[in-house]
Amino acid sequence: MTAGRDPMDILAKCPRCDAGLPVRAAEAPGAIKCGRCGHEIPLDVSELLRADSAVDRCPVCAGGDFYRRKDFDPKVGLAVVITGAAISAGFYWFGLDLVAYGILGAAALIDLVVYGRLKEITVCYRCHSEFRGAYPRTAPPFDLHTADVLEQEYERRIGRR
Numbered sequence: 001m002t003a004g005r006d007p008m009d010i011l012a013k014c015p016r017c018d019a020g021l022p023v024r025a026a027e028a029p030g031a032i033k034c035g036r037c038g039h040e041i042p043l044d045v046s047e048l049l050r051a052d053s054a055v056d057r058c059p060v061c062a063g064g065d066f067y068r069r070k071d072f073d074p075k076v077g078l079a080v081v082i083t084g085a086a087i088s089a090g091f092y093w094f095g096l097d098l099v100a101y102g103i104l105g106a107a108a109l110i111d112l113v114v115y116g117r118l119k120e121i122t123v124c125y126r127c128h129s130e131f132r133g134a135y136p137r138t139a140p141p142f143d144l145h146t147a148d149v150l151e152q153e154y155e156r157r158i159g160r161r
């Protein structure tokens with residue numbers, strides 16, 4: 001490991017209950033036990049992951065499809081969206097569509113300003129495990145269609161649907 005670099009951290013998502021389980025990639029064991037539901041999750045951490053040089057294969061679901069997103073606190077993001085939506089709904093009620101659009105735009109702008117400075121992380125399309133580290137970000141931005149297809153495939157595979 002090079003000095004000054006943070007080792008890669010993986011937030012493995014439990015396939016059964018979706019709990020986020022933090023794992024150090026370099027020291028990842030062959031399996032972890034979910035702290036919430038007790039489900040045993042086999043981990044297959046690739047060499048590139050251990051070395052923090054790339055996210056090539058998901059250790060939880062073995063998928064090779066990832067996207068990158070800003071590393072923000074989902075609770076903060078949700079609060080911004082809910083506040084924006086509530087204000088907009090109020091204006092729609094009074095027929096002030098333009099003002100409502102303006103406020104939606106402002107909320108989006110706040111998102112950019114607040115999250116623009118944050119680091120990006122890589123996320124697995126299938127199981128939503130997250131990868132934080134110094135590796136180069138090569139994954140494309142989030143695509144809704146890809147997510148729909150891959151999530152359904154994964155959920156069928158693990159028997160959630």
Ligand SMILES: [Zn+2]
Binds near residue numbers: 014
């Ligand atoms: Zn679990």
Ligand SMILES: [Zn+2]
Binds near residue numbers: 058059062063
């Ligand atoms: Zn995965």
